[in-house]
Amino acid sequence: MSRLGQAVVREGRALIHVDGIEEAYAGGRLEPAWMPVFYNPAMILNRDVSVAAIQAYIDEYAPHRPVNIVEPLTATGVRSVRYALELRGVGRVIAGDIDPRAVELARVNAEANGVDVEVVGGDARCILYSLRGTPVLVVDIDPFGSPAPFMEAALTAIGRGGMLAVTATDLAVLEGSKQRAALRRYMARLERIPHSKEVAVRALIGYIARVAAGLDKAVEPLLSYYQGHYVRLYLRVERGARRADLMLEKHLGYLYYCPGDGTAWLGEPGCDSPRRLGPLWVGSLWDPRFVELTLREVEARAYLQSRREALRLLGIVRGEAGLGVVVHQRIDSIASSLRVSMPRRRAVLEELSRMGYRAVETHFSPVGVRSDADPGVVAGVVRRLSGGS
Ligand SMILES: C[S@@+](CC[C@H](N)C(=O)[O-])C[C@H]1O[C@@H](n2cnc3c(N)ncnc32)[C@H](O)[C@@H]1O
Incomplete structure (x- = not known):
């Protein structure tokens, strides 16, 4: 135990003693499981x-x-x-x-x-x-x-x-x-x-x-x-x-x-x-x-190391949360099943909102959309925008 706390890292408002962090680097990558304490x-x-x-x-x-x-x-x-x-x-x-x-x-x-x-x-x-x-x-x-x-x-x-x-x-x-x-x-x-x-x-x-x-x-x-x-x-x-x-x-x-x-x-x-x-x-x-309140808490805490990333993530999630109970759809999955080329997500989102639906991006996938349109309608939009009939 003599080496306990051999290095100190700053995280949030804390200074944390960690053990064996240098030895846990392999090829420039940290393997936390190699540390005596994770x-x-x-x-x-x-x-x-x-x-x-x-x-x-x-x-x-x-x-x-x-x-x-x-x-x-x-x-x-x-x-x-x-x-x-x-x-x-x-x-x-x-x-x-x-x-x-x-x-x-x-x-x-x-x-x-x-x-x-x-x-x-x-x-x-x-x-x-x-x-x-x-x-x-x-x-x-x-x-x-x-x-x-x-x-x-x-x-x-x-x-x-x-x-x-x-x-x-x-x-x-x-x-x-x-x-x-x-x-x-x-x-x-x-x-x-x-x-x-x-x-x-x-x-x-x-x-x-x-x-x-x-x-x-x-x-x-x-x-x-x-x-x-x-x-x-x-x-x-x-x-x-x-x-x-x-x-x-x-x-x-x-x-x-x-x-x-x-x-x-x-x-x-x-x-x-x-x-x-x-x-x-x-x-x-x-x-x-709750998502909104969490987002505001992140916003208010300028010291957070991951603040930008957290705001981006929670910003997308906030949009998804507003849509109620629907599962996201994947433009790539629809396009490949229908054997058509993949339209851009922006185009799919714009078309769905032009048709009167709510549609937002999803944090689950860079080629995913969450919409209150029926999944069949989303598939139809992907087909149309790809130039299919
Ligand atoms: C992923 S680490 C925890 C990381 C920590 N929560 C953090 O945010 O850094 C998991 C920890 O659980 C401990 N652990 C594993 N099985 C356990 C059990 N059955 N009861 C209590 N602790 C356990 C391990 O010793 C290890 O320190």
Whole structure:
């Protein structure tokens, strides 16, 4: 342990001691998993947005009470230290890790930044279950790979009206490239289709919704996005068997892919013999007001290292959130299924709005559109603009 905290990096308002960062470079690229305690600078955007989203949650849903936050897979403690340093209205911040080296480093970081983060050692699930009786409003699960093993404990720990923040990096599974693992881990039949990034988000929410329902709880997505190598969700958690029943009835279903014209459909297929994926979440992925509040929080925080990137991402997501419950369509998938050349996205968006529909770009794909037009109408526009009849 003598080398603990050998280098210091600045992130947000925190100075974070990290261990073995020099040794973790291979061919100019950082391999965070090689570090004795994991620290990934590629996740700064994830953590910056998280600071903004939790502030939006506190201000909107819990403005009059100190909010206790639990992050039971903390590694260096960077996330929890940042929450304690950068958020208004926070009560206790509890961080945990199963690795004693991480616990020690997180304690060093809490102390070095002068914040009162309670760092505990142990399995994340034990930490979460041991909190029974402590009012917890925010739980942040940020693991290696899949968050599935931690969902029941996290949903149990969250109090009424609280918020669950979740990262998943097992995208080969969630995007349907590993079908058996998808069925095993998320209880959904998935396969790779052009819209797989949105499928990943919907499959993860669908899984969490079913775990919540088993606990007589319901979830409601406030903010969801796909970025780089991960999916990130912010879900409001409510109690009540009736709420859980309604959620399952209304928001759990299937996504259909029509290979004939390359379109995706939610709830009902628009073609004969579609491919069916799910069950997954077929409700909204966003609360437009929450997205707006998160965006404003990022705007107000000039110190955030990923501010420009976060504003761009949230700006696109804000547009998508305003459209209600629709799945995005891929111009490339439609064009290749119809065997026509691919029109420019701008042209497709303009044509859809000229026809009286709302249509925006999507953060899921640079060649994707989200529109309230029927997917068949979007396919028709792609065909027409490509010069087809
Ligand atoms: C991806 S890292 C966490 C990164 C951190 N949240 C951040 O923002 O930098 C995952 C951490 O989870 C810890 N871990 C793995 N399995 C665990 C378990 N069952 N309970 C608690 N911690 C666990 C690992 O030791 C590792 O430090």
